[in-house]
Amino acid sequence: MDDFLSACRLCVGHANVLTAEQDKTPYETEWRRRVQGKALAVIRPGNTNEVAAIVALCLAHRVPIVPQGGNTGLVIGSIPDQQGRAIILSLRRMTQIRAVDAGNFTLVAEAGCTLAQVQQAADAAGLLFPLSLASEGSCTIGGNLASNAGGTAVLRYGNARELCLGLEVVCANGQIWHGLSGLRKDNTGYDLRQLYIGSEGTLGIITAAVLKLYPKPAAQKTAWLALESPQQALQILRAASQALGAMLTTFELMADICLQLVLQHIPGSTPPLAQPAPYYILLELSDQESEQHANVAMEQLLQHLFEAGLISDAVIAVSLQQARQLWSLRENISMAQAAKGKNLKHDISVPISAIPAFITQTNALLQQHFPACQVVCFGHMGDGNLHYNVSPPSDNQDAFFAAEKQITTLVHDQVQLFHGSISAEHGIGAMKRADLAKYTSPTDMLLMRTIKQALDPLDIMNPGKIL
Amino acid sequence: MDDFLSACRLCVGHANVLTAEQDKTPYETEWRRRVQGKALAVIRPGNTNEVAAIVALCLAHRVPIVPQGGNTGLVIGSIPDQQGRAIILSLRRMTQIRAVDAGNFTLVAEAGCTLAQVQQAADAAGLLFPLSLASEGSCTIGGNLASNAGGTAVLRYGNARELCLGLEVVCANGQIWHGLSGLRKDNTGYDLRQLYIGSEGTLGIITAAVLKLYPKPAAQKTAWLALESPQQALQILRAASQALGAMLTTFELMADICLQLVLQHIPGSTPPLAQPAPYYILLELSDQESEQHANVAMEQLLQHLFEAGLISDAVIAVSLQQARQLWSLRENISMAQAAKGKNLKHDISVPISAIPAFITQTNALLQQHFPACQVVCFGHMGDGNLHYNVSPPSDNQDAFFAAEKQITTLVHDQVQLFHGSISAEHGIGAMKRADLAKYTSPTDMLLMRTIKQALDPLDIMNPGKIL
CATH class of the missing domain: 3.30.465.10 (Uridine Diphospho-n-acetylenolpyruvylglucosamine Reductase; domain 3)
Incomplete structure (x- = not known):
């Protein structure tokens, strides 16, 4: 490997071939610190020709390559395994x-x-x-x-x-x-x-x-809606799409537990409405025309939803600061849940129309098999994408985490039943590789393996990820 | 092949394996009647399992398959070659x-x-x-x-x-x-x-x-704008996008010659404006809100364009019938040009910002090398897609068509110079296969051939198309 590393140094310069442990560690460490891989070296090319030259060297020396950007992925896709045979190829110097x-x-x-x-x-x-x-x-x-x-x-x-x-x-x-x-x-x-x-x-x-x-839009309006159920959320989405068309830019659903966790764990959070409700929607519209037109559009929509009995309360942000406060209630859910303790995360999607039945049935099954567990369900309902997280009961946490595999299997089996995806936006990486093979048809797997084999016959490109 | 055809008949029924010449002919004939292929048989499966069974039989007997839908393509992609070895697999019975x-x-x-x-x-x-x-x-x-x-x-x-x-x-x-x-x-x-x-x-x-x-939109408004040049069209597109965002649903550019051809050759056509102009835009917006809001949005946009000196005249359709008349002026260009006689068509795209320079330079080059030829240029400017058609001079048509290859090469070379595509929306089929190989990089061709080889190693799926 000395020949290989020398050739790499000639190609990208000594300073851009990192082999000392303390230099490699930040690149080898998954950002949530769940896993640390082991790299032969971290190589930092400065332009496309240098990337191509490094790939050619890796091909000649049969060195696996793990490409890495910001290393912020959530599925262990941008760090190598434990063998120490692969290089990490960091793109971070290519910033033009x-x-x-x-x-x-x-x-x-x-x-x-x-x-x-x-x-x-x-x-x-x-x-x-x-x-x-x-x-x-x-x-x-x-x-x-x-x-x-x-x-x-x-x-x-x-x-x-x-x-x-x-x-x-x-x-x-x-x-x-x-x-x-x-x-x-x-x-x-x-x-x-x-x-x-x-x-x-x-x-x-x-x-x-x-x-x-x-x-760029001329104006954006943000609102927080209180509602009874995901079934109502579905009707609200249909009404908002019809009224706003492409002006509708955000439609995020949250169960009340999400808001309560944020209020409890994130300092400075305040309840957006006087009374809690079973579910909330964070809705945003973007308007090409004017602040005034955006206001009218939002007010008319909310009035229609009230009259149709689809929402029980709502607030429209009247300043950018208020809008940010509403957004922070949504954005801080993961952090609030983490502050409470470890939990099991599922980044899943189902057809939008299946969301109410999926939530009802899966919540019930979890309560049946893992009593007193807490479902923290929120996400991009407009895309059919839920972050369906499960927290342990306040007592007996060890038994809960010992059943991690069964819980995730229950959730993913439900996803399959509703023709959904076990990875909506995070990808597969090394983390969901076994689940991919489990929930994907043999034909699908064969097609993917055929393409991989054809385009990367030596399996040097990020081996052990996806397939 | 008798065994093969017998097996096909068992699979889809006698009535759905067409072998008589008169039955096959409509499927073998390209709809513009430029080419007629020759099929072993036309096979019409009724469901997906039957399609799979026919493909399995074709694999076993090494029979090439030409899938066919409505057979309305423009690049000779849905008919077989002259050898008579391939089947046409028609999907037209699968209409659920x-x-x-x-x-x-x-x-x-x-x-x-x-x-x-x-x-x-x-x-x-x-x-x-x-x-x-x-x-x-x-x-x-x-x-x-x-x-x-x-x-x-x-x-x-x-x-x-x-x-x-x-x-x-x-x-x-x-x-x-x-x-x-x-x-x-x-x-x-x-x-x-x-x-x-x-x-x-x-x-x-x-x-x-x-x-x-x-x-569905609540209202649509259609307008016809008169302008000086593609450069102004570019500025109008930017202004319309900023004002309308996703409400902007059509932005079609036409040179005056296109309108004149329609007025001359399509009965019932009337000029939309009192005076001709060098270029026109057919602009349509779709509004989720109301007819009234759509009207105001269109009027405000046109007023802004007048004040900015970007258009010299414009008309807004005040009825569905008027809107259809404006659309028919755009939609009848190809037919009007055909009524005048044969011409050379180019379905090309370039970056939107390059359209003015592309048109100016390519028009000039054509006039220089093929004097008195007539460029009939129109298309989906909002997508960077031009139908850049060239008609012969009124005299000396034979010399013009004898130079067909040089003319198309000139146009496609210009497309390449402007980093464009020689097939924006029609595809490659058999017709542009040689041009694809000519204008596409060896790396790109190698990747495509590798994928084709991996997924269809026996080359039975529509052979001779694209690659």
Whole structure:
């Protein structure tokens, strides 16, 4: 391996081949500190040609490659296993915004740009890059695309997949695929871009992307709605979609327990309404026209929902500060739950119309088999995506966590029953690999393995992830 | 082959294995009658299991398969070559709308449903399926997806690709991939759906699809704008996007020659404005709110464009009938040009911002090399997609058509120079196969060939198309 590392140093410079333990550790450590992998070295190329040269060296020396962006993923997809044979190929030095083309509503970003940096570049051009997630200050756009990130604006703008018009990729054979097309229509053969997006670095390394930009809204209005049940939420979603169309940009559902956890554990939180209710919706609309038009649209919608008996109470934020407070109630749920203690998380999706039945039946089954467990259910209802987390009962926590596998199996079996997905937005990585094989049809697995084998016959691209 | 045909008859019934010349001819003939292929037989399975059984028989007997929907494609993708070895597998008997789920904003349609049938099923559920194209009465949704159809609503709703959440496919190995997911978020491995969409039947046969539905707009307003140049069109697009956001659903650019051809050749056509102008835009907005709000939005936009000096005249349709008249001026361009005589068509796209320079430079080059030829340029400017057609000079037509290859090469070379696509929405088929290889990088071709080889090693799925 000394020859290999020497060649890497020649290629990217001594300073960018990290082999000392203390230098490698931050890259080897999963950010929630659940796992630490072991890398032969961390290699930090500065441009696409250097990435290609490193891949060529890895092919020649049969060294596995784990591509890494911001290392903020949730499924152990960006760190190596324990063997110490793989390199971590960090894209974090590739941080150029290569071009902004406001007339084409696009920009070209290198893989190592943080999501926040991309958002800022769009903003500076008077436009919006709508992808938005909790880790946007540290996650990278390359990682967002490799994992097809979701976030809070999917309902209106789609996942990362829908926001990308073209890619530059260093393929598993070491060749550079120059696919940085800025076209909205291009029917010249297979859509390779879509194959690399969401493939979690197992088919190649995304080094740059053309991203879609949108006009900035003139106004945004945020409201907090109190309701009885997910069934009502479904009716509210239908009514809001009909009234607002593409103006509807957020539709987040929460059970009351989520709000109570935040009020209890996050200092400075205040209840948005006088009385608690079984469920809440955080609803946001974006308006191209004016603050006034946005106000009227929101007021008319809420009036309609009251009259239809679908909501019992509601508040509209009258300032940006109030809007942020409502958002923070939603965004702090995970942190509040963590403050209370360990819990079991499930990032799942089902057809939107199946959400009420899924919640009712799964809650009941969990209570039946694991009495007094606490379901903390919230998520992007407009996308059919729930974060269906389960906390232990206040006593007998050890028995609960000993049954972790049974609990997750119960939830995932329910997801399968409702034709849903066991990984809505986080991906598979190493963490859900066994579950993928369990819940995916043999035909589907065969197709995926065939593609992997064809494009990466030596299995050097992020081995042990997904497949 | 008698054994093979007997087995096919056992599988789908005698009546659905067509071998008589007069029965096969309509399926073998390209609809613009430019080419006629030769099929061993036309086989019409009635359900997915029958499709899979026929594919298995074709594999066993090494019989190539040409999948066919409405046979309305424009690139000779749905008919076989002259050898008479291939079967045409017609999906037209599979016409069930299997399910409508208004709460999930989806429906499940079999491949042989016409696009109009899908639109009607959505409409009956109070929702909109926005894909719309000239041949919607006879093209099938399976063909739309296999060719990633575009049409007139791409600016707002995307191509066929963006309107599909899941697929059922009979793979080239004869297995059925049950991918009829109705999920907006599903990050469980490679997105196989995206690989089959746009692959023109070369990787498998789409037998059913889950399609995305949208709320119906409350009102639509259509306007016809007069302007000086594509450069102004670019500024108008930016202003309209900023003012209308997702309300902007159509932005079609036409040179004056397009209007003049329609007025001259299509009976009943009347000029929309008192004076001709060098260019026109057909602009439509869709409003979730009300007719009145739509009116105000359109009037305010046009007033802004007048004041900014971007348009010289405009008319807003005040009735559905007037709107249809404006649309017919746009939709009849191809027919008017055909009435005048044969011409050379180019379905191309470039980045939206490059459209003005592309048109100016390419027009000039054509005039320089092929004096007095007539460029009939129109298209979906909001998507960067131009139908850049070239008609012969009034005299010396023979010399013009003798230079067909040079003219198309000139146009496609210009497309390449502007980082565009030589097939924006029609696909490759057999017609543009040589051009694909010419204008696509070796890396891109290698990736596509590797995928084809891996998924269809016997090359029985629509051989000779795309690759």
